Amino acid sequence: MNDTEQAASQTKPSRTINQNPDAMPPLGKAIPLGLQHIMAMFAGNVTPPIIIAGVIGASAGEQIFLIQVALFVAGVSTLIQTIGVGPFGARLPIVQGTSFGFLPVALPLAKAFGLPAVLGASFVAGLLQVVLGAFLKKIRHWFSPVVTGIVVLLIGITLMPVGLNYAAGGVGSDDFASPTNLALAFFVLIVTISVHQLGRGFIKASSILFGLAAGYLVAIALGMVDFTNLANAAWFSVPKPLEYGMQFSMTAIVGMTLIMFVVGLETIGNISAITTGGAGRPARDKELSGGVMADGVATSFAAVFNTLPNTAYAQNVGLITLTGVVSRHVVTIGGLLLIAMGLFPKLGGLVAAMPHAVLGGAGIVMFGMIASAGLKIIQECELDQRAMLIIAVALSLGIGLPAVEAISETMPGQAGLLLKSGLVPAAVAALALDAILPGKPGRQKPNPEEPVMTKSKGAEANP
Known part of the structure; x- marks a missing residue:
């Protein structure tokens, strides 16, 4: 084999190339993979604004607006993570979306003080998270593999009931846990597993997308899809900032800030799960710091655009672990698609019409993969x-x-x-x-960015 042929063979797509965050698959493969990420997180991204809309008594038009801004903000925030802006962004395949973690605090605050107080508190909490990310390198030793792995494991365990609730049709639905919903979710699960096990290359990596698409088509054939919201949605609309304004209540700020620290720890766990489960290495200091800072920027940006705090989405971590495709450019395409959905509400309405049972079938796999990634991190110590x-x-x-x-x-x-x-x-x-506790805290493997210094002949490498 000559030099040209050898160089060509080294550039062919492979598992190793897929593990490189800077690798760019051909657009014909990258676009469907990016769409797969969006379909995986879509329901989780629009559900919190729907819930908050019910709490504040929003009209149907306001609910559509809240969904629109949630999509737009998630897209912009995702690009900050994948492309990066100065020190902000992990430059990893991180999908940002509306956080469920803030809901336990946001809902009672919205009832007591109104949505403007929640948005004001979110804005401040986001700025504080930026500070946390900036100093993360100095306190990273607090987050040993056993600590980070426990958090990731619990994220997966916490989301497992969410996946099953979706599979049953969504909490509060009239046909919750009906045989039809459960059968549809099981069908999606079987298709996803079959494609993942029998497929090769791109087909294998797109197993979630194939499962969702197959389930959606079956749901349409069974008459389970309601396109009413799609018909009522506008063709084009630009999200308006500060539509509800902001108020700054100390009680609200304290509550949102406490949750922010936990969400920041979740982000650290999610980034670690991506690099460990997908790229096969520990997370670097720059990736962790930039990712947490971008999380804070996204939260403050979300408050300006009238929606709840954003965070790195755990379900997409499970998707990356399942497919092995760690290209940040694939998720960049997904971010652009989210922005498009935010600007063209009918596109978002098309995905929003997908029954919960379809999403639940895929969620059973993805949420379980998150827990598996947590176990893998724990094994590092x-x-x-x-x-x-x-x-x-x-x-x-x-x-x-x-x-x-x-x-x-x-x-x-x-x-x-x-x-x-x-x-x-x-x-x-x-x-x-x-x-x-007495004894050495669990240590991560050597950081790839830090050279390993060796002693004189016969000596062991520095720990």
Whole structure:
């Protein structure tokens, strides 16, 4: 083989190339892969604004507007992560979207103070998250593999019931858990698994998209799709900033800031899951810091455009882990598609018409993959008695507290909300125990950006 042929063979798409965030698949493959990311996160992105619209008594037109700005903001925020702006952005395949994590605090605040107070508190919380990201390198040693892995694992476990609720048709639906919904979700699950196992290359990487598309077509044939909102949606509309204004309430700011720190830890876990589960390496300091800072910018930007805080989406981490395609340019295409949906509401309406059961069938796979990524991160440290004790306490709190709501209901105000989430006390417990228990905290593998210094002949490498 001559030099030209050898160079050509080295540029052919492969699993190794897919693991490179800077690799760019051909557009014919990149566009469907980007669309797959959007379809995976779409329901989660528009559901929080729909919920908040019901709380504030929004009209049908206001609800469409809130969905529109949620799509637009998610698209712009995604581009900040994938392309990067100065120090902001991880430059990894991170999909941003409206955060469910803020809802437990945002909903009571919206009832008590109104949406402007929630937006004002979100704006401040976003700025504080930027500060957290800027100093992240100095405190990164707090987030050992056992701590980060626990958070990622609990994110997946927390989302598993969400996937099953979608599969049953969505909480509150008239036909919840009907045989039709469950059968449709099972059909999507089978198609996704079959394509992933039997397909090769692009087909294998697009297994979620094939499952969603097949389920959507079957749902249309069964008469389960309602296109009413699609017909009523405008063809083109530019989102308006500060439509509801902002108010700054100290109570609201404190509540949103507390949740912001947890969401920041989730973002650290999601970035770690992407690099570990997809790229096969630990996350770098610049990626973690830039990703958390971009998360904060996205949250403040979202507040200006009348929607709830944004964060890195865990379901897309599961998709990356499942497909192995870690190209940030693929997600950039997805971000552009989200912006288009925000500018052309009918495009968003087309995807919004997809039944929850279809999304649930794919969610069962993706959310489980997130938990698997968490386990993979935990394996980076030695699972001695010390690590096992940290895992035991954190998982007991993270899974047990949401299951026993009576405990959180006895706590006053924000404390009860934080306990009810489960993830907050679990993360705090993992951080505290890893810092104070005797013995060495779990360490990550050497950072690829930092050269390993060696001693004289016969000496071991520095840890």
